[in-house]
Amino acid sequence: MSDVDAESDSEPEPGREIWIEKYRPQTLDDIKGQDDIVERLQSYIDQRDLPHLLFSGRAGIGKTTAATAIAREVYGDDWRGNFLELNASDQRGIDVVRDRIKNFARSSFGGHDYRIIFLDEADSLTSDAQSALRRTMEQFSDNTRFILSCNYSSKIIDPIQSRCAVFRYSPLSDEAVAAQVDEIAAAEGIEVTDDGREALVYAAGGDMRRAINSLQAAATTGEVVDEEAVYLITSTARPEEIESMVTDAIAGDFSKSRATLDTLLTDTGMAGGDIIDQLHRSVWDFDLSERDAVRLMERIGETDYRITEGANEQVQLEALLASLAMNEQ
Structure with missing residues (x-):
């Protein structure tokens, strides 16, 4: 399944739970379509030797989900207290690195060797902020692990890339998207026709979040999700x-x-x-x-x-x- 950064293609019906959160994978094993990456990340957790990580790839393919799944597996029920998530596109300046990240890294905690700071859309950070981040990563490497997520790794300065294990996410396969659509449809009691499934996969273009949002939006238009409903709700051309x-x-x-x-x-x-x-x-x-x-x-x-x-x-x-x-x- 996918992360929930960036855009939301269709708004669900008021009062209904958002399916991209409801069906977000809780563990690495639940993530679909990124088997090789999941296997490598799981080996870090099993060996209790997590390095700094850099996740690169387009939106909706599992980067944020992988970061939160790692935190859940490392910390269990205490994961929220040991995991700081920041969105660099909202807070791009050097003050974010100097203040919030440093304060979190310096704060006391017990029972674990390190805390995790997840910086989403890190390629939105200014050059000065990235330089400050590099120094912060060095200063707090004993008790803090950084997970950076970006759309374009080329926009991350080389000193940061060299300090991270880099994972390049590929767009999700049609099979992975279709499998998730079928799983959610079965859980929600929704009938999805074959052409409706194909339309969802086509409209998603490898973006799991978009597929799930489109499924939820199309499901509000009637009892059956077919090709016509999908193309109408997603404003996608056949x-x-x-x-x-x-x-x-x-x-x-x-x-x-x-x-x-x-x-x-x-x-x-x-x-x-x-x-x-x-x-x-x-x-x-x-x-x-x-x-x-x-x-x-x-x-x-x-x-x-x-x-x-x-x-x-x-x-x-x-x-x-x-x-x-x-x-x-």
């Missing part, structure tokens, strides 16, 4: 819609391709970045020649950069389709 938009453009029919894009942006309510993400994920699933696929990837990269830099989403996506159509002329 793969065939994305494919037809691209193939029409490559065939030179810009007007038809643009009409599909307009439907996705206006009627479905998709953001331009979401369309880019779906395009990128689906390129090699389309029935395209290698030349067309490479050309599409090049345009996707350029469009993504421009949108990220603040350009108008619709203009850039239409320019992408126009470029594909003009190359056909």
